Amino acid sequence: MLLLSAGRAGCRLLAVRAALSSCRNGGSALRSAPRPAPLIAPRPALRPAPLLVPAGLALGCVGAALGAAARCQESRGRSVPAAVPAAPLPEPEFQWATFWALLRPQLLALSAAVVLALGAALLNVQIPVLLGQLVDVVARGARTHLEGYLHAARPPALRLLGLYSLQALLTFGYIALLSRVGEQVAASMRKALFVSLLRQDVAFFDAHRTGQLVARLTADVQEFKSSFKLIISQGLRSSTQAAGCVLSLYLLSPRLTALLLLVLPVLVSAGTALGSVLRALSRQAQEQVAKATGVADEVLGNVRTVRAFAMEEQQAGLYCAEAERSSGMSQRLGLGIAAFQGLSNLALNGIVLGTIFVGGSLMAGDQLSPGDLMSFLVASQTVQRSLANISILFGQVVRGLSAGARVFEFMTLEPQVPLRGGDTIPSHSLLGQVAFKHVSFSYPTRPGHPVLQDFSLTLPPGETVAIVGPSGGGKSTVAALLERFYEPTRGTITLDGRDIASLDPSWLRGRVIGFISQEPVLFGTTIMENIRFGKPGASDEEVFAAARLADADAFIRAFPDGYGTVVGERGAALSGGQRQRVALARALLKAPAVLVLDEATSALDAEAERAVQAALERAARGRTVLLIAHRLSTVRGANRIVVLAGGRVAEVGTHEELLRRGGLYAQLMRQQAAEQRGTE
Numbered sequence: 001m002l003l004l005s006a007g008r009a010g011c012r013l014l015a016v017r018a019a020l021s022s023c024r025n026g027g028s029a030l031r032s033a034p035r036p037a038p039l040i041a042p043r044p045a046l047r048p049a050p051l052l053v054p055a056g057l058a059l060g061c062v063g064a065a066l067g068a069a070a071r072c073q074e075s076r077g078r079s080v081p082a083a084v085p086a087a088p089l090p091e092p093e094f095q096w097a098t099f100w101a102l103l104r105p106q107l108l109a110l111s112a113a114v115v116l117a118l119g120a121a122l123l124n125v126q127i128p129v130l131l132g133q134l135v136d137v138v139a140r141g142a143r144t145h146l147e148g149y150l151h152a153a154r155p156p157a158l159r160l161l162g163l164y165s166l167q168a169l170l171t172f173g174y175i176a177l178l179s180r181v182g183e184q185v186a187a188s189m190r191k192a193l194f195v196s197l198l199r200q201d202v203a204f205f206d207a208h209r210t211g212q213l214v215a216r217l218t219a220d221v222q223e224f225k226s227s228f229k230l231i232i233s234q235g236l237r238s239s240t241q242a243a244g245c246v247l248s249l250y251l252l253s254p255r256l257t258a259l260l261l262l263v264l265p266v267l268v269s270a271g272t273a274l275g276s277v278l279r280a281l282s283r284q285a286q287e288q289v290a291k292a293t294g295v296a297d298e299v300l301g302n303v304r305t306v307r308a309f310a311m312e313e314q315q316a317g318l319y320c321a322e323a324e325r326s327s328g329m330s331q332r333l334g335l336g337i338a339a340f341q342g343l344s345n346l347a348l349n350g351i352v353l354g355t356i357f358v359g360g361s362l363m364a365g366d367q368l369s370p371g372d373l374m375s376f377l378v379a380s381q382t383v384q385r386s387l388a389n390i391s392i393l394f395g396q397v398v399r400g401l402s403a404g405a406r407v408f409e410f411m412t413l414e415p416q417v418p419l420r421g422g423d424t425i426p427s428h429s430l431l432g433q434v435a436f437k438h439v440s441f442s443y444p445t446r447p448g449h450p451v452l453q454d455f456s457l458t459l460p461p462g463e464t465v466a467i468v469g470p471s472g473g474g475k476s477t478v479a480a481l482l483e484r485f486y487e488p489t490r491g492t493i494t495l496d497g498r499d500i501a502s503l504d505p506s507w508l509r510g511r512v513i514g515f516i517s518q519e520p521v522l523f524g525t526t527i528m529e530n531i532r533f534g535k536p537g538a539s540d541e542e543v544f545a546a547a548r549l550a551d552a553d554a555f556i557r558a559f560p561d562g563y564g565t566v567v568g569e570r571g572a573a574l575s576g577g578q579r580q581r582v583a584l585a586r587a588l589l590k591a592p593a594v595l596v597l598d599e600a601t602s603a604l605d606a607e608a609e610r611a612v613q614a615a616l617e618r619a620a621r622g623r624t625v626l627l628i629a630h631r632l633s634t635v636r637g638a639n640r641i642v643v644l645a646g647g648r649v650a651e652v653g654t655h656e657e658l659l660r661r662g663g664l665y666a667q668l669m670r671q672q673a674a675e676q677r678g679t680e
């Protein structure tokens with residue numbers, strides 16, 4: 001996997017270079033190639049020298065090696081932190097049908113791009129021959145008078161100019177069209193993938209890290225797009241050009257061509273050997289960069305903790321040591337690339353020299369004209385570029401297909417519980433009676449670990465039922481099952497006697513159940529928009545009313561921007577109690593029949609808890625409330641208290657009844673009272 005991905009940036013690098021040089025076409029053989037800008041940091045770049053056939057192939061063979069080097073550099077600049085390596089997932093199959101469905105709307109543009117690319121490639125085969133003819137005219141012209149020279153040189157020069165212009169036009173056309181196709185396919189992939197991800201079951205998100213999912217949306221789509229464009233453009237162009245130019249070489253001079261082909265195996269073997277050394281070096285350097293980035297990622301992400309423990313210097317030292325090691329490895333890699341560069345330049349220039357030398361002897365025997373030699377050099381350079389591109393493309397095909405397969409895998413994944421579909425209960429007849437009947441449940445990620453076992457509980461309409469119990473007893477799981485985040489392994493959950501599995505999940509979540517968790521997440525927008533998230537399309541008045549009910553209106557209006565106050569990332573610009581009340585307003589806006597409060601006040605200090613508690617009590621009136629709580633002081637007023645331990649109901653009763661019984665509840669009460677005394 002690493003090996004495969006190692007050449008990625010290098011391939012891009014060479015592809016960019018190839019694209020640049022293809023724009024310049026075969027006539028640029030005697031011009032020096034421009035150096036591409038470094039991807040992230042300055043590094044030795046692979047410079048296409050005026051190469052001959054074997055040189056080109058060797059260059060292609062080590063392309064992947066240099067790709068590895070470039071990838072090492074690239075990983076520093078990637079938005080998906082390389083420091084969080086994705087857990088190895090089984091490689092999915094590439095779904096051709098899905099790809100075809102995405103491509104079909106672009107078929108016309110794609111066909112046009114293919115035709116234009118082929119046209120540009122065929123012109124490239126013509127150019128060396130015409131250049132040779134021009135050189136012959138130029139060589140003769142040096143021995144004649146100016147007028148005669150101009151007369152002879154003008155037609156081939158004009159023909160060449162015409163071909164160059166036509167080629168420029170074709171190149172522009174196919175690159176523009178391919179870009180359009182690539183971008184549209186990529187945009188469709190991203191949109192479809194995002195929509196599909198949002199439809200997935202909550203269990204799916206338990207099994208996949210956000211980083212992995214974001215990587216599929218970004219890096220994988222990008223990789224697929226680049227590969228797709230490269231394969232179409234370079235694949236077509238390079239194979240056409242290579243075949244055409246090899247034929248031209250043979251027609252120009254079979255002997256010279258044969259001679260060059262003799263040197264080929266030596267260069268290929270040397271290039272391959274060097275390439276594997278560079279790949280290994282690059283892999284090590286890449287891993288080290290990932291390690292250093294991992295340290296930075298963790299430290300910066302937890303800067304408050306670092307500050308709180310005054311660990312800045314220690315953490316900086318940790319990062320510097322990793323960065324130092326990374327720098328050392330990159331330098332070794334740089335040395336390797338430099339050695340490769342020097343040796344390959346020596347070999348390649350040696351071959352140019354050899355060709356001119358041997359070609360000169362052929363010219364002396366009148367078997368080759370100066371123009372032919374020129375054509376030979378130009379055509380051979382075109383072949384080397386084409387072969388280099390083709391060899392890179394093999395790796396690119398593999399990478400592109402596996403990136404595409406990863407994207408399609410989640411794009412076509414069907415959730416177990418669809419977002420919509422099913423019955424609804426008319427609001428005028430909705431009572432809000434909830435019942436869990438013999439529910440057993442294990443999380444899909446831990447199938448052998450039962451969290452709830454034969455759990456039964458009825459929440460009469462308008463009553464508050466509290467669930468308490470030791471940590472890990474399954475309290476939050478009860479709430480998650482009611483929201484249909486997961487499906488029970490056994491048993492049923494009903495709303496007004498109807499199995500919730502038959503009800504429309506989006507209606508259930510969007511209209512019936514209001515859910516407040518311990519640390520509700522707000523979006524980094526205004527308070528108004530955050531509350532309106534509970535019911536898109538709600539009027540300002542409705543938002544204000546919900547905020548008043550949640551006891552949030554007063555503090556919101558006290559902000560200079562009132563309801564227009566931006567709450568910062570995840571609501572960081574609000575206090576815990578304020579955040580909780582905004583979240584409560586958001587939940588109340590949809591006027592839910594059932595309110596689920598999952599440790600809604602446990603993250604708050606005593607004063608904030610009192611404020612939120614008061615708001616919650618007001619909001620609870622007339623609704624069925626499932627109150628999950630750690631602090632037993634908050635459940636005293638509940639109509640019924642259920643003590644949940646080890647996934648089973650241990651006790652049920654009112655606060656007084658449970659205290660009298662002297663069981664687990666009474667024991668928990670004593671524990672908490674003792675803890676409280678200890679902290680005072």
Ligand SMILES: Nc1ncnc2c1ncn2[C@@H]1O[C@H](COP(=O)(O)OP(=O)(O)OP(=O)(O)O)[C@@H](O)[C@H]1O
Binds near residue numbers: 443476477478
């Ligand atoms: N998404 C999940 N995937 C796998 N196991 C989970 C998941 N969420 C919770 N669990 C496990 O299920 C069990 C019950 O967890 P749950 O959060 O329901 O307990 P709880 O009673 O609410 O605990 P606490 O009072 O500490 O919040 C625990 O053993 C927990 O590790």
